[in-house]
Amino acid sequence: xxxxxxxxxxxxxxxxxxxxxxxxxxxxxxxxxxxxxxxxxxxxxxxxxxxxxxxxxxxxxxxxxxxxxxxxxxxxxxxxxxxxxxxxxxxxxxxxxxxxxxxxxxxxxxxxxxxxxxxxxxxxxxxxxxxxxxxxxxxxxxxxxxxxxxxxxxxxxxxxxxxxxxxxxxxxxxxxxxxxxxxxxxxxxxxxxxxxxxxxxxxxxxxxxxxxxxxxxxxxxxxxxxxxxxxxxxxxxxxxxxxxxxxxxxxxxxxxxxxxxxxxxxxxxxxxxxxxxxxxxxxxxxxxxxxx
Amino acid sequence: xxxxxxxxxxxxxxxxxxxxxxxxxxxxxxxxxxxxxxxxxxxxxxxxxxxxxxxxxxxxxxxxxxxxxxxxxxxxxxxxxxxxxxxxxxxxxxxxxxxxxxxxxxxxxxxxxxxxxxxxxxxxxxxxxxxxxxxxxxxxxxxxxxxxxxxxxxxxxxxxxxxxxxxxxxxxxxxxxxxxxxxxxxxxxxxxxxxxxxxxxxxxxxxxxxxxxxxxxxxxxxxxxxxxxxxxxxxxxxxxxxxxxxxxxxxxxxxxxxxxxxxxxxxxxxxxxxxxxxxxxxxxxxxxxxxxxxxxxxxxxxxxxxxxxxxxxxxxxxxx
Numbered sequence: 353x354x355x356x357x358x359x360x361x362x363x364x365x366x367x368x369x370x371x372x373x374x375x376x377x378x379x380x381x382x383x384x385x386x387x388x389x390x391x392x393x394x395x396x397x398x399x400x401x402x403x404x405x406x407x408x409x410x411x412x413x414x415x416x417x418x419x420x421x422x423x424x425x426x427x428x429x430x431x432x433x434x435x436x437x438x439x440x441x442x443x444x445x446x447x448x449x450x451x452x453x454x455x456x457x458x459x460x461x462x463x464x465x466x467x468x469x470x471x472x473x474x475x476x477x478x479x480x481x482x483x484x485x486x487x488x489x490x491x492x493x494x495x496x497x498x499x500x501x502x503x504x505x506x507x508x509x510x511x512x513x514x515x516x517x518x519x520x521x522x523x524x525x526x527x528x529x530x531x532x533x534x535x536x537x538x539x540x541x542x543x544x545x546x547x548x549x550x551x552x553x554x555x556x557x558x559x560x561x562x563x564x565x566x567x568x569x570x571x572x573x574x575x576x577x578x579x580x581x582x583x584x585x586x587x588x589x590x591x592x593x594x595x596x597x598x599x600x601x602x603x604x605x606x607x608x609x610x611x612x613x614x615x616x617x618x619x620x621x622x623x624x625x626x627x628x629x630x631x632x633x634x635x636x637x638x639x640x641x642x643x644x
Numbered sequence: 645x646x647x648x649x650x651x652x653x654x655x656x657x658x659x660x661x662x663x664x665x666x667x668x669x670x671x672x673x674x675x676x677x678x679x680x681x682x683x684x685x686x687x688x689x690x691x692x693x694x695x696x697x698x699x700x701x702x703x704x705x706x707x708x709x710x711x712x713x714x715x716x717x718x719x720x721x722x723x724x725x726x727x728x729x730x731x732x733x734x735x736x737x738x739x740x741x742x743x744x745x746x747x748x749x750x751x752x753x754x755x756x757x758x759x760x761x762x763x764x765x766x767x768x769x770x771x772x773x774x775x776x777x778x779x780x781x782x783x784x785x786x787x788x789x790x791x792x793x794x795x796x797x798x799x800x801x802x803x804x805x806x807x808x809x810x811x812x813x814x815x816x817x818x819x820x821x822x823x824x825x826x827x828x829x830x831x832x833x834x835x836x837x838x839x840x841x842x843x844x845x846x847x848x849x850x851x852x853x854x855x856x857x858x859x860x861x862x863x864x865x866x867x868x869x870x871x872x873x874x875x876x877x878x879x880x881x882x883x884x885x886x887x888x889x890x891x892x893x894x895x896x897x898x899x900x901x902x903x904x905x906x907x908x909x910x911x912x913x914x915x916x917x918x919x920x921x922x923x924x925x926x927x928x929x930x931x932x933x934x935x936x937x938x939x940x941x942x943x944x945x946x947x948x949x950x951x952x953x954x955x956x957x958x959x960x961x962x963x964x
Contacts, residue, residue, distance in 0.1 A: 453931030
């Protein structure tokens with residue numbers, strides 16, 4: 353039993369990272385109906401920014417966190433402006449192929465400049481282990497939980513209480529109607545990318561301290577898993593992304609603990625296919641009839 | 645009355661294939677295409693098969709599949725495992741047939757439920773499916789796990805390969821022009837309208853998907869028997885994207901342009917072999933720029949058609 357609880361704790365901390373990435377997917381999909389394939393690579397850029405800040409420039413943990421969130425947020429806006437904005441009226445497959453192209457550019461530009469080798473993250477946080485009854489929790493896990501919760505509460509606040517958040521919700525429901533109501537659609541979409549990418553940046557540094565290693569192609573698999581998380585929760589739904597992220601994190605940890613670590617990626621894709629077949633709209637997704 | 649297959653147009657195609665085959669064979673025998681360029685040539689041929697089959701799924705039927713490498717993987721491993729046991733042409737044939745059977749079943753399993761999904765969901769489902777295949781292959785004993793199979797007999801000779809290419813192109817372009825192919829084109833244009841016209845959209849989508857999977861599996865089998873060694877890491881997501889790049893560059897929906905793009909990219913890969921990172925950056929940039937400025941590909945939907953050329957000549961004669 354104590355081992356099970358321990359796995360739940362580990363799964364939750366991995367899941368919070370997935371949830372942070374999944375939020376970016378879900379917000380972008382909610383607003384422009386694009387699977388932003390490059391989102392996983394934005395998160396990789398976040399991990400590298402934090403690496404450069406801590407290992408080379410000697411920043412502490414929190415300044416590095418802020419720096420990578422800012423860099424990723426701006427990168428997200430840049431990508432949106434240059435690559436996705438010209439295609440807003442184009443068929444969705446066109447935009448999806450562009451997203452794959454952007455993902456290639458980010459991955460291999462990073463590899464070109466930083467080398468393909470795996471880099472070890474510096475120890476920016478003290479690692480002590482606390483024994484809480486039957487389970488043990490490390491400071492790293494506490495930091496991951498705390499940062500994830502703070503960021504999610506902030507995000508929820510922005511979406512539900514601010515003017516910009518209201519504009520985001522309006523654009524996601526009906527872009528043209530929102531524009532007629534005087535909402536600046538372009539700014540709103542850019543703002544969505546800013547928020548989503550900043551969260552991915554935070555996830556980048558958290559995964560750096562969780563796994564201790566980073567490499568230029570690290571974004572692909574967690575990116576896909578976070579996407580699965582977003583689909584599981586119902587793409588477009590913010591609470592859905594969080595639930596999905598935590599679920600995928602726990603499922604993966606359980607497979608590693610009780611099954612075989614060789615199948616840890618397979619289980620995630622299997623969950624995806626089952627969800628798509630049984631309930632394509634996900635747990636909290638809205639059912640939409642297609643209109644001609 | 646059924647149309648005769650012995651038309652001028654078809655004769656032109658036969659002559660073109662025979663001439664190309666003859667010229668390339670002579671060049672190989674004369675040593676101008678040495679063993680190094682031979683590898684490039686073989687790669688190009690396999691890529692042509694993959695590109696035309698993916699084009700059938702994406703360009704003709706409008707179903708965005710990111711799992712083509714998975715079917716190639718099935719074909720490669722079926723042929724690899726069986727030809728290692730029976731190292732002769734019977735073994736290769738058996739391997740191809742087993743690959744067909746497994747791919748067809750796999751394609752049906754994945755397509756019947758997932759083709760109800762639209763565009764981007766389908767892309768992710770097929771991507772997940774291809775990854776599952778790769779992970780399974782990586783963990784089975786018969787496929788020798790992550791180390792892969794080595795010492796596969798080199799049964800893919802140049803004539804066999806060219807026959808494979810011709811079969812792939814012929815099947816895809818004939819499907820495109822058949823009644824089911826036109827149904828697929830209608831689905832690609834507007835699925836709801838096609839459905840309203842009484843087209844059973846699911847049936848035709850599954851059909852295109854399965855045919856595409858079979859040809860990819862054939863390409864995989866020939867691939868395994870050309871290069872002696874296969875590893876699960878050769879059939880990742882990146883392989884699917886490579887094939888996608890060819891289809892997109894040439895122009896979705898045109899078989900001629902897929903073939904040309906596969907040749908061009910094959911040559912480009914050989915030239916840029918020592919600059920892998922740079923090559924990938926170029927691919928990425930090219931994809932983005934292409935989609936923004938020329939989303940229909942370099943050649944659009946244009947096809948090389950002897951029918952049209954002949955018709956034009958006839959018209960020219962009559963006018964003069």
